[in-house]
Amino acid sequence: MQIPFKLSLLATAVVLAGCGGGAGGGNTNTVVRNSVSYATPTHINHFSPLTGTGVQATVSDVFVKDLNNDNNDEVVVGGRLTQPATAATWRNTNLQLYGWNTGSFTNETSTWFSGTDNQIVGTEPSIKFGDFNGDGNIDMFTAPGTDTSSIYGNAVVFTNSGSDSFTRSTIPVGDTWSHDSWVGDLNADGRDDIVMTDYGSNMSVNYGNTDGTFSTYTGGHGASGISIADYLGNGTQTIILTDTQATGNSDTKLYSFDVSSGSLVLTEVGVLPESRFYQSKWDSQRALTRWAPHAIRNFTLDFNGDGLQDVVVIDLLSVPGADNSFSEMQFLRNDGGGNFTDVTDDVLVNYDTSTQGSYQPILVDINNDGLDDILLSSGDTITDSGYNDATRVLVQTSDGKFVQKYEDVFKDFYNQIHNSTANALAWGQPINVVNGPGGEKYLFSTVLYQDNGNVQAKTYLAKIGTTGTVTPQAVADVIDATWPYLSDPQVNDVLARTSPLSFNGTQVVDLDSAMQPVGDLTVDKTVIHGSLSVSGLNNSIVTKVTALDEIGRNYEVDLTPLTNNFTARVDPVTQTRALGFTAVGDNATYSFGADTSRVSDSEWRFGISVGKQPYNPWINFDGMFGTINGTQTVEVDINREYTNGLWHRAGIMQYQTDFTPGLVTRVDDLWAGYAVLGYKEQGLNLYGGLKPTLFSGSVGLRLPTDVDSKGNLMYTDHKVSVRNRALGFLGIDYKFVLDITKALEYNVNAQIDSAGNKQGNFTAGLPW
Numbered sequence: 001m002q003i004p005f006k007l008s009l010l011a012t013a014v015v016l017a018g019c020g021g022g023a024g025g026g027n028t029n030t031v032v033r034n035s036v037s038y039a040t041p042t043h044i045n046h047f048s049p050l051t052g053t054g055v056q057a058t059v060s061d062v063f064v065k066d067l068n069n070d071n072n073d074e075v076v077v078g079g080r081l082t083q084p085a086t087a088a089t090w091r092n093t094n095l096q097l098y099g100w101n102t103g104s105f106t107n108e109t110s111t112w113f114s115g116t117d118n119q120i121v122g123t124e125p126s127i128k129f130g131d132f133n134g135d136g137n138i139d140m141f142t143a144p145g146t147d148t149s150s151i152y153g154n155a156v157v158f159t160n161s162g163s164d165s166f167t168r169s170t171i172p173v174g175d176t177w178s179h180d181s182w183v184g185d186l187n188a189d190g191r192d193d194i195v196m197t198d199y200g201s202n203m204s205v206n207y208g209n210t211d212g213t214f215s216t217y218t219g220g221h222g223a224s225g226i227s228i229a230d231y232l233g234n235g236t237q238t239i240i241l242t243d244t245q246a247t248g249n250s251d252t253k254l255y256s257f258d259v260s261s262g263s264l265v266l267t268e269v270g271v272l273p274e275s276r277f278y279q280s281k282w283d284s285q286r287a288l289t290r291w292a293p294h295a296i297r298n299f300t301l302d303f304n305g306d307g308l309q310d311v312v313v314i315d316l317l318s319v320p321g322a323d324n325s326f327s328e329m330q331f332l333r334n335d336g337g338g339n340f341t342d343v344t345d346d347v348l349v350n351y352d353t354s355t356q357g358s359y360q361p362i363l364v365d366i367n368n369d370g371l372d373d374i375l376l377s378s379g380d381t382i383t384d385s386g387y388n389d390a391t392r393v394l395v396q397t398s399d400g401k402f403v404q405k406y407e408d409v410f411k412d413f414y415n416q417i418h419n420s421t422a423n424a425l426a427w428g429q430p431i432n433v434v435n436g437p438g439g440e441k442y443l444f445s446t447v448l449y450q451d452n453g454n455v456q457a458k459t460y461l462a463k464i465g466t467t468g469t470v471t472p473q474a475v476a477d478v479i480d481a482t483w484p485y486l487s488d489p490q491v492n493d494v495l496a497r498t499s500p501l502s503f504n505g506t507q508v509v510d511l512d513s514a515m516q517p518v519g520d521l522t523v524d525k526t527v528i529h530g531s532l533s534v535s536g537l538n539n540s541i542v543t544k545v546t547a548l549d550e551i552g553r554n555y556e557v558d559l560t561p562l563t564n565n566f567t568a569r570v571d572p573v574t575q576t577r578a579l580g581f582t583a584v585g586d587n588a589t590y591s592f593g594a595d596t597s598r599v600s601d602s603e604w605r606f607g608i609s610v611g612k613q614p615y616n617p618w619i620n621f622d623g624m625f626g627t628i629n630g631t632q633t634v635e636v637d638i639n640r641e642y643t644n645g646l647w648h649r650a651g652i653m654q655y656q657t658d659f660t661p662g663l664v665t666r667v668d669d670l671w672a673g674y675a676v677l678g679y680k681e682q683g684l685n686l687y688g689g690l691k692p693t694l695f696s697g698s699v700g701l702r703l704p705t706d707v708d709s710k711g712n713l714m715y716t717d718h719k720v721s722v723r724n725r726a727l728g729f730l731g732i733d734y735k736f737v738l739d740i741t742k743a744l745e746y747n748v749n750a751q752i753d754s755a756g757n758k759q760g761n762f763t764a765g766l767p768w
Helices: 279-288 408-421 470-484 488-496 511-515
Strands: 004-009 014-020 044-046 058-065 076-081 096-099 127-130 139-142 154-162 166-170 182-186 193-198 203-208 214-219 225-229 238-242 253-258 265-271 293-298 313-318 324-336 341-342 362-364 373-375 392-396 404-406 431-435 442-449 452-464 502-504 506-508 529-533 545-548 554-557 563-565 582-586 589-595 604-613 619-623 626-641 646-661 665-667 670-679 685-695 698-707 713-721 727-735 745-753 758-765
Touching: 058 182, 058 442, 076 563, 127 182, 127 193, 154 193, 166 758, 193 589, 214 488, 225 313, 238 293, 279 313, 279 604, 404 529, 408 431, 408 442, 408 452, 470 488, 506 604, 646 665
Parallel strands: 225 293, 529 563
Antiparallel strands: 004 014, 014 554, 044 452, 058 076, 076 096, 127 139, 139 154, 154 166, 182 193, 193 203, 203 214, 225 238, 238 253, 253 265, 293 313, 313 324, 324 341, 362 373, 373 392, 392 404, 431 442, 442 452, 502 506, 529 619, 545 554, 582 589, 589 604, 604 626, 619 626, 626 646, 646 670, 665 698, 670 685, 685 727, 698 713, 727 745, 745 758
C-alpha cells in the first residue's frame, strides 16, 4: 500500500505519499504495496442477526455513514435470511447500529431504534442514506428484498430526529422485490428521493416531501441493478438498468423516464455493451450453467475525467460445483448521446474474476491521493484455506488505471477474527472501512457462529496502521518493498529512528512512523520553502513533485500551497509624456521617458520609456524557485490627438528579467500591449480601453517528478506561458483651480476595470 502522509508547511497542508522507484528509469505510475498494518482486532459485542431461533445462514453487508455530523461514521449491519425458506419459516432481520457517541465504539441499536423498529423482513441487502424531508439530518432507507416472489416486505424509511434516534415509516409500493435501489435528489428540490428496482412492474420513483412522506409512481419493468445520472450530458437525469428485459445478450440499457401520467414510464434511449461473460474466454463456464450472467450492480463514475458520466457494471456467473461465483467488473466509457464503449481491458489491472462480486461497491479515496478508488466487499465461503479474497480495492492510478490491491490485508484480517471465534460458521461476511475519531480508519466485520442451536454474530474492529502488530522485520520488508533502492544500512537507519517497543513480550515498531519522512524534505537538494506566483499559472504541474527525505527516500509532494496565480497591476500611459529622468537607490530603480510632442508639431506622436525596478510586475518567485533580481522595461507607444478633443494611444511593453535560477530555470522576455481611446476638454480627460495584456513570454521550470531504480532523481521540464486576463477599463483625470486658492492646482483621477478593481487619488500642488 502506498502510505499517505500530511505535512504542515507555511500553515498550509502539503500532501505527501511514499512511492516506489521507477524500474529502469521513467516509470511514473504509482507503486502501491499489497499490505498494510492493522491492530489486533477488538471484539465489540455479539447480536442475533435474525429473529427466532435456528442455525441458518444470513446474507448481510456493512454500511457506514456519519449520521450525526460529528465526523465519525456510524455502522449499520443488515441483510436477510438465505434460501430456501417459506413464508411459514421466514425469519426477519435485526438491523444493528454501532457508533462512537458514548466515547468508545459500541452497539447503539437500542438508542437509535425504538422497540422492534430495527426489525425488517429483509433487504438484498440495499441500505441507502439521504435527507428525504430536507431538515438537514441524514435519514436511512432499506429496500425490500427476500430473494423470493412468495415473501414480500415493506420499503422502510428511518427518519433521523437529529438527536441520535430514528422514527420508522413505510413507503406503500406494493409487492416489490427490490434487488437494488438509488438515492439522490432526482427533481432538484433540495430533498433526496428514492428509486427502487423490482423483479416485476413495481419499479418505483419516490419523491421525498417535507412532511416525511413520499409521492410514489410505479411502473417500468424488471431489473437487478440501477444507477441514475446525467448520462446524456444535457442536464437531464437518465437511468441505467442491468438485467433488463432484453433480446440477445445486451441487457444493460439506458432509459429516460416520465411520471406525468401518474405512473412510471421508461423510454429506452440506448443499449450498452453486452456482458463480458459472453466473451469466448467464458464459453466453457457458460456451458456448465443454465443461468445467464447476473449483472447485480452498476454505478456512476467518471473514470476518465472527461466530464461525461461513465458507468461500471458488476456481473456474476454462477457455475454449479464451483466454490464461488465468477465476477467481472465492466468499465463502460460514455461517448455521449447514449453511446457507451467497453474499455475494461484498457482500464482494469489484475482483477481476480474467480471471486464473488460486491453488492455494495464504495467509492473512497483509500490511499489519500485525491483519486476515487473502488472498495469491493462481499461475503465468501470459508474453505479449508480460510477466507478468500472477496474483499479488495481497485486503486485508481494517476494514468487512469484501476489496479486490484489490498486483498491480502482483508483476507488476513478476516481469517484472524474467524479463527478467534468459537464455533464459527463457514459463511464469511463483508468487511468495510470506518472513519473514527481523530481521522483514524478502522476495519469492521462480523463473524457468524453457532450458539446453543442458534446463529449469532460477533463484531470486530481493528485500527489500521497502528503500533503493536508489526515486527521490525516486517517493517524492514515494507520499507524495502516501497523503496527498493535503499541499502540495508539505510533500512536499519529507519528502524533505529522508529522507537522499537515491546508489546506483550514481542518487539514491535510503529509502521506509520517508519514510513514518515526522516528530517527535512528537500526538492532538488533544497529544503521546501519559497513561493511561485505567475500570471496564468496552471497549478497542476506542481501537484506531484518528488522530494527526498534525509535518508534519500522519495515522496510525492503537492506544492500547490506555495503557488498562486499572480494578479498584475500594470497601467497604460494615459497622459502626454514629459522628458525626464528619476533615480532611486543604488541604481536599482530608474525610469526615463520622452514624447515627440515636445519636439514635433505632427499630429501623430511617438513615445518611449525605459526603466528598471527590483521586481517583475507579472511574475514573482523566491526560495527554492529562485530569486528575481530586477526587471528592465521598454515601452513604445504611438498616439494622436484631434482638434475636437478626441485622442487615442496604443503601446507595446517589453520586460527583461534578471534572476537567479532555482526550480525556475528560464524567464523569457515578456511582451504586452494596450490601447486607449479618450476625450479631452480643458482640464477634463475621459478615457477607456484595454489594459496591458500579455501576448508573448514564458517561464521554464525543471521539476523532479520521479526516481530511477537506483534512487536518482528524474526531472520533467515544463514551459509555463505567462498570460493574463484581458481587462477593459474606464478612467477620468480632472485638473482644476479654485478661485479661493488660485495658487494651487487640484488633480482628481480614478480608474475602474472590468474585474471590479478600483483606484483613485486626489492631489493638490503648484501648477507647472
